[in-house]
Amino acid sequence: MTSAWFRWVLSLAKPLLWSIGFPILLTACGTSSNAPSAGENTSSTGGAIPIGIAVAQTSNVALLGQEQVAGAKLAEKYFNDKGGINGTPIKLVLQDTAGDEQGAINAFQTLINRDKVVGIVGPTLSQQAFSADPIADRAKVPVLGPSNTAKGIPEIGDFVGRVSAPVxxxxxxxxxxxxxxxxxxxxxxxxxxxxxxxxxxxxxxxxxxxxxxxxxxxxxxxxxxxxxxxxxxxxxxxxxxxxxxxxxxxxxxxxxxxxxxxxxxxxxxxxxxxxxxxxxxxxxxxxxxxxxxxxxAYNPSQPNALNKAFRDAYLAQYQKEPPQFSAQAFTGVQVFVDALTALSKANPTIKVNAQPIAELRVRLNKQLLAGKYSTPLGEISFTPTGEIVQKDFxxxxxxxxxxxxxxxxxxxx
Missing domain, CATH: 3.40.50.2300 (Response regulator)
Known part of the structure; x- marks a missing residue:
């Protein structure tokens, strides 16, 4: 049996397996030794699951975006040290949105089309979200706004949510x-x-x-x-x-x-x-x-184990208390990790090295909206439209x- 023939059979079988709910383990995105077929993840993340971080690393908005990068990177290390997604690590893919709408649009398009991320945490500003989030929604890529608190953000589309409480x-x-x-x-x-x-x-x-x-x-x-x-x-x-x-x-x-x-x-x-x-x-x-x-929307003294771990890591690295923007970015990454973990635990028997990214994004979006999460912000969940449900302020x-x-x-x- 030739490898080409096997790939052809697999391409026919996978849609059928998905349609009947046959369990599939989401072990990795883009780890196939063979060239992936159309619609599959081609991100060069070394077998890790790519999560996009689209925040402002330059411009006057970088004063906020730098804190978001710090929080996201702490989440990457924390969850990978815990074993990632059933043994598969996550990999942050960072794109700079700068401080304007075009910067956010460019960052989202790159993460979606080139980097093939499973989802995006970003952008920094609500002004940017109103321009960039519709792009992700049309591509059916889940987005979690880490600091988008303006009215109407979750209503942009079915794939748009936020971990930042509305103003x-x-x-x-x-x-x-x-x-x-x-x-x-x-x-x-x-x-x-x-x-x-x-x-x-x-x-x-x-x-x-x-x-x-x-x-x-x-x-x-x-x-x-x-x-x-x-x-x-x-x-x-x-x-x-x-x-x-x-x-x-x-x-x-x-x-x-x-x-x-x-x-x-x-x-x-x-x-x-x-x-x-x-x-x-x-x-x-x-x-x-x-x-x-x-x-x-965040207090460093929030009494839960995950916030303590986040706070301790932030204090050790930056010698100051973690700010809200870092906590929200950490939470955005965490929600993706927890939702991916829930998906993989529900589908434990067959390992597919290169699952079609489009299918994974849709399933991930459905899962993350259904979940409940213990985060540095406290206990959170989401409404069906993607609005955060948070208790403490x-x-x-x-x-x-x-x-x-x-x-x-x-x-x-």
């Missing part, structure tokens, strides 16, 4: 915490990046919450994520005499805006949105970061050290 759930907690600290708050000034989909979505929630709390929305000031000089917006904001300021932007622009607010004399409470939820903010506004309130306040260059997030009770 509508998280953001109001920060306003309530500010009122607990200072019950005398009456007037609020809001600043937001008008060229960023997430910031626009987030500010709508903040403004709605301000009104629901019967506070006066004294002024709304717009800026661009590429801005560095905020003097006109800051001056207008201070002139409104607010008791509370809310900033929705990214770490670089938002941090500079806050620094200029303090330099020009604003002394009241400041709430930062999720884009400022990173210790990479500290070098931007330095000692003037002190006191910023930020709602959180927090609010932290930045406390800068005396040197004004380092600090930490102190969680409020």
């Amino acid at each position: 509508a759930i998280v953001a109001p907690n920060a306003v309530k915490a500010a009122l607990k600290i200072n019950p005398q708050i009456k007037k609020v000034a809001v600043f937001f990046a008008q060229n960023d989909a997430f910031s626009k979505s987030e500010t709508e929630i903040f403004q709605q919450t301000v009104k629901e709390q019967k506070l006066e929305l004294a002024t709304v000031q717009k800026f661009q994520t590429t801005d560095t000089d905020f003097q006109s917006q800051v001056t207008a904001g201070i002139n409104a005499k607010p008791d509370l300021v809310i900033v929705s932007g990214l770490a670089s622009d938002g941090g500079n805006l806050i620094r200029q607010l303090r330099e020009l004399g604003y002394k009241g409470l400041i709430i930062g949105g999720n884009g400022l939820n990173t210790s990479n903010l500290f070098p931007v506004c330095r000692k003037l970061c002190d006191g910023i309130l930020i709602a959180q 927090y609010v932290a306040q930045i406390k800068m050290d005396a040197d004004g260059t380092s600090g930490k997030f102190t969680f409020l009770k």
